[in-house]
Amino acid sequence: MAVEVGTTEPTEDVIDVKEVTRAERLRSMVARHRAKARKAAEQQRVNVARRVNEWFTSTDVTxxxxxxxxxxxxxxxxxxxxxxxxxxxxxxxxxxxxxxxxxxxxxxxxxxxxxxxxxxxxxxxxxxxxxxxxxxxxxxxxxxxxxxxxxxxxxxxxxxxxxxxxxxxxxxxxxxxxxxxxxGREFATDEAPVVPAAVGPDGTPIANAAVPGTPFVPDTLAAMGRVSVVKPESGRVQGEKDLVTALIKAGIITAAQRDETHLAGVIRPSGPGWTATVDLPRGVKSSAAVSRVEDLASALRIKKSRIEISADTTDDGHEGRFVLWVANEDNPYGSEKHPSRLIDADRWDFWQQGIPLGGDARSTRHEMHLLWSSLLIGGLMGYGKSYMARLVAAAAALDPTVRIIVITGKTGPDWAPLRHIAHQWIAGATPDIIRRVLGVMEQTIGEMQDRGTELDRLYEEDPESVPEGKITPELAAKGMGPVLLVVDELQELLDGAALVQVAIEDEPEGGGRAKARSGRDLMVEGFARYVRVTRFVGGMGVFITQRPDADSVPTKLREVCAKRASYRVKGDRSAKMVLGDDAVANGAAPHLLGEASKGVVVLDQGDEQGHVTLKADVIDLPQFREICLRGRQLRIDAGTLTGDALEYGKEDAAAAAAALLLTDCLAGLNAAGIDRARTERLMELLAFHHPGRYGEMTRAQLQAQLRDAGAGTTKKIGAVDGMANANGYTREQIAAAVKTGK
Known part of the structure; x- marks a missing residue:
């Protein structure tokens, strides 16, 4: 029996699995978007609340x-x-x-x-x-x-x-x-929260000494955010790891020594910049960092003028630790000139107040005490050497107990104001002047040694008056004051002296040539000997040269100058010529100063404090003249005006009297409405307007004084006072003398 096979119609709808999966995904996606939107809205609300709270509580400002x-x-x-x-x-x-x-x-x-x-x-x-x-x-x-x-x-x-x-x-x-x-915008993802201060190996918190409450600086650039206490442009270092990396790039340490290098404390603000104290690996000296300033500047991608490195000379310091300071700007000293406090001072105590010099990059003021020492100043032309020496001279000028001797290798107005008070004033480098300089130095050293003999006598009679075997302010007030020797253009003086031969013994009895020595050698020995043997009796020297090399800065002279200052020079070799090898090895770097560093000087005072870089204060030439005039009056009142200043004062007074006479003559002619006058008529006009000055003057005296003042003698002036062709003076004649006098 055959069975017929066929299809049957389903009684229910078939479920499509793919459609169900797609719907579930859509619902899930919608749910996620809704959740994300709710989260974003909540985050935005939190951000708004946070920013408003920060603004009202000012926590947005560090x-x-x-x-x-x-x-x-x-x-x-x-x-x-x-x-x-x-x-x-x-x-x-x-x-x-x-x-x-x-x-x-x-x-x-x-x-x-x-x-x-x-x-x-x-x-x-x-x-x-x-x-x-x-x-x-x-x-x-x-x-x-x-x-x-x-x-x-x-x-x-x-x-x-x-x-x-x-x-x-x-x-x-x-x-x-x-x-x-x-x-409600999102906060930066790299923003780090404020974290507690760093702790040392013993668990003790390391406080930020610069600004209380400043957060600890994280190690990496990405973790800095707004809590940075170091500006990103300030050397591009925001933490210890960045700084150690820069040291490796500069060749100061190797990559294998990274873990052995760390900071003693934290990076912290310091004036217009930041500072850090670095402990180098064992066996690495701080001089390794000091000598590679340019390499470190390259590693930090900044100019070398922004970096200062020095060995740590504090009680906690050691030979493997250095202090680094980095400025925020290429020229942290600024371009403005700062006037000296000496400009407005009526009087100055050179003993107690020293010499106000200027401020460093961190706006800290510095002074220098020159008593018992001497100063050598070097550097390129036009950067401020004379200005610094002028600060020393101005402080000395306002103390009437200080005697000043000026020797400059060239003529000019730079030191002319000191002629009003200088005991000796010599300018030029001719053979005759060189011989005079040598004579003045020999005479000065002899006088200072006589002071030493007097101190010995005082010590025997009254030991309390000479407690340390040196002069005291009390002895200075009695006439045994300090002596400041200012020597400018040292290189010109030495070049001129090299051309002079000076006899050192009399001509032999049997004839022949007397022994002679180079004037240069004698000058160097004279300056160096002055510094050495006169120090304890108040002898001080300021030596200025603009060509810092072996010829213009003899080692014999440099080594006896305890204080040395250098403006910009072209290389570390020249820096060492002025400051010495030790100062440069410890971080003194005038060769790293740039074109914008006019007025900036590196000063090594020869003590444990080491060197400092600062911008010197300024006294311009007219202000310097006013200071010297005040100093002259102080010395007149104290009875300490001596030497060349006395004679210069007489010449100055005569010139002033001549100028006054010419001015009074012109004023008299103007008042009378005439342009020429006989001698007798001019005398009447002068006596009428200024009886106290010219009431007793005779005709011959007036003619002599007008001749000395540059007006010349009388000449034919035409018909005046009923005379057809009288002798006398014209307005043009007197005015020409006034112009010549100026």
């Missing part, structure tokens, strides 16, 4: 930024205050010069008070710049109060505005979504 803001504000106030006090001192000086005997005491008291205020403000500059933790707390609360007040004032203004103009509410509704989106 302590480093607050400290910089406080320092900028204080610096502006400081400059404004100093400027006002300087203007007041100058005004009182002018009023005092023109004051009569009744008003002079009151003006003098006001001037003294103003100068004292200026001195106090300048002395407090460094302390005023320090930012304490209390200052940061106060500044942060002030910022919070300001922001809350601004919001309150803005809200009140908004409510009043909406009441007056309802359309303002509609406009603000359009701005609200934009503000919400801006405030």
């Amino acid at each position: 302590d480093a930024e607050l400290a910089a803001e406080i320092e900028r504000k204080r610096r502006r106030e400081q400059h404004q205050g100093e400027r006002e006090l300087r203007d007041r001192v100058r005004m009182l000086r002018e009023q005092l010069r023109a004051a009569d005997e009744n008003t002079a005491p009151a003006l003098s008291a006001q001037l003294t008070a103003a100068q004292a205020q200026l001195q106090i403000r300048q002395d407090e500059d460094a302390d005023r710049m320090k930012v304490s933790g209390r200052d940061l707390v106060r500044a942060r609360w002030m910022k919070r109060a300001t922001r809350i007040g601004a919001v309150g004032a803005g809200s009140l203004a908004y409510v009043n505005g909406v009441a007056a103009e309802p359309l303002l509410a509609l406009l603000s509704l359009g701005a609200a979504p934009v503000a919400w989106l801006y405030l």
